[in-house]
Amino acid sequence: MKTFKLKSLALLTTLSVGGFLHANMASAHGYLENPPARGFFCRAGQAGAGSPGCKAVGQFSGAVTTPQEIVGGGLNYKETLKKGKICAADSRYPNLGLPANQWKHKAITVKNGKITLDYRFTAHHGTDHIGYYITKPGTNNADTIGWEDLQELARFDGVKGPNGQIGGFGIYSETVDLPSNITDGDYTIVTMWPVSRQHGTGENFTSCSDVTLTGLGQGGGEVVDSWGVIGDGVTATKNLKAGDTVTFRLFKAGADAGKVSYTLTENLSSYYWLPDLGDAVNDTKNFPVKIGDTLKGDEVSIEYSDDHYNVYAKGKNTNYSYVITLEEQTQPGTGASPVPVITASSNTITDSEWLELDALKTTDPDTSNNQLKYTWEVTRNADKVELANTSGAETRIRLHKPADSDFNVSVKLTVTDPQKNKGEVTKILKAEHSSEKPGDEQPGDEQPGGEQPGNPGDAAAYNARIAYPTKCTKVSHNGQVWQNQWYVNAGQEEPGKGGSWGAWRTEKATSNQCK
Template sequence: MVQQTRLFKVSPVLTGIVMVMLAVAFSLLFAKSASAHGYIEGPASRAALCKTGANVGCGAIQYEPQSLEAKGNYPAAGPADGQIAGAGAFPELNVQTADRWTKVNLNTGANNFTWKLTAAHATKEWKYYITKPGWNPNKTLARSDFDLFCSFNDGGKRPDFSVTHSCNIPTDRTGYNVILAVWEISDTGNAFYNVIDVNLGGNNGGGATPAAPSTPANLTSSAQTTSSVSLSWSASTAASGIKNYEVYRNNTLVGTTTTTSYSDAGLTANTTYSYTVKAVDNAGTKSIASSALSVKTAGDSSAFPAWNAATAYVGGSKVTHNGVSYQAKWWTQGETPGSAGVWQAI
């Protein structure tokens, strides 16, 4: 008897299902390996201060401070000297002069460093470096400028979305220094690099320069007209007391106030503005800028004619009635804006 070999034909539908499943699996694997992001929000890093508007001219990092990612295993590998602050990808952050960046007032000794993780990732270790005594603040940052002063080994553990480390800043540092924080990822070979520009006053508990006022929080706008915006925020605190607040529109100082509210006038109708607020204490020290708030002024309703019950309107017609602008959805006559569904407020 001759044995016959039967060949099975694979269904095209089954093949398609398998391909889709493989694509999804690879997508999930890639997302897992590429989704780790984070930055230091307290004390605010150079990139975090770009996000709030305290630092300007930062480039794209102002929109994504969590993206300072490069090869890991620093200092043996990682960004090249001169590109450390920008992680080799954001050149604006590499500019280095004594007065280029907003500084955070700190004391030497014990300090907390808090990371905000937008995607937690299995972690190898956290490392903190500080510029050496006598470093040149007008030269781009290099490995030779830094000393390691604090580290934590996580051994591959996945962290929480907020991570705080307590480290002792060396007491022989004073004035302007740069702290470099490195988050080494355990399963991608990459790391995240954050620099913090600090002004060191001395040892904690030893007559150091007082810390800066707390950052104004909860910045909101309660009212907008065609030419003004009303702002309010939560009060800041400081050891010497709060003297006043500075209000910035589009990163430009527009006024001060001794209260926690401000009305900005002389604006253009139907225009979006960005606002931040800084607290100033009685010693003249300023806080970090608040988170930015975008506010749009009201549209100029005077551009549209007043509604008339005797007039026939077609879809798209615009009118004003009782101080509100409306647009007709379809043909209408005698139907009152604000009451009839044919009118839509704009």
């Protein structure tokens, strides 16, 4: 019985794949939606999106809009579309013609030798026919498809639109009998929709759908104890490192039904360790399920690396559930906490410039510093200061305004390693009251010659190549004696270059806090 399932066209025009927007669906007039055509199965959220075939066509925004429109050829598609071009829109989107083993297959359990085909019209035209073809048993899935590989599955002439007339959109659904020679295994269904001669465009819309059929047995419709897909399959979601162990655990009616483990000998991405685990499951003698992407006859196998595979069980053994568990390799000393260290550019905090803080000297027995998480917070007088950022290995801090009186500021650093072990340390900074504000100094206070210099012979000459970590260290430079107001790094500031509120101030300056 012919039926139409109507859905909103608005939904069809907003789907996207791999970051590409679809072309105007008015130019993509129809395709087989169930079983899903290759382009449709590549769309975001569809199970086929991670296959090598989908990745190969991702560069073509039009290739993921299925169907593929061919102008010219029309009813003569068997002559027009040569081997390798049947699924590829006559080379318009060549990667759609990649062999079937490059695409995810939709698992279908066949009942009574029949399957249902749902054809999506996005803009119905006058129709000569819709033709469905299926690959013959034994077709090489590692090769491209030619007409010699196909046999007719069904043909429907003069298909009308959803309203019984030409035009409109919706799903045209038919349940068809599979050819008697089809057995359990992998197949490709090819769909052809040439519009009518009266339409005048000579258009033909093509799509190819890859399927894994189960429930047919070894031929003639006889149901035998064969492999069938169970559950949603297994998916790898993260990359793993050498020494990690993944385990496939199987349950039947909630009870433990077996497990297979695989330990990595090198760091592997999800696309590589999952097939290794699948091979370990498949190589385990008498294990009741198998993992793979291909079913040929009564053989389940993995043909290409991927991060998702089907799980198969025999006959009616469908009361299974399964899960993959991960045991990450533990390193010696993972119970030890990080040892945090705060290094400050000064112990005195002001409002005139940022004071630099860093945790670069922090250590952890078994974790590199770039794997540690750093959290900064002010635990005392937080309302009087500004903290530049609260995460990362470095931050800066300063007063909101000059200190009205002396007070301390407590800065706490918490360091967390990947095993959630924590270390904490607190740094005390001093804010000092100054009776002199910027701009209060008298003329000549800090100007060359405007002060009474100290005796340069009492202090060592300034050396730009060394740091001055001790506050109030005296140095001589350009005939004057200077004192640092805080920790000064090597070459950070030359005496006389920082102004009235710089790190170096003359011994007699009114702003010198060392007096």
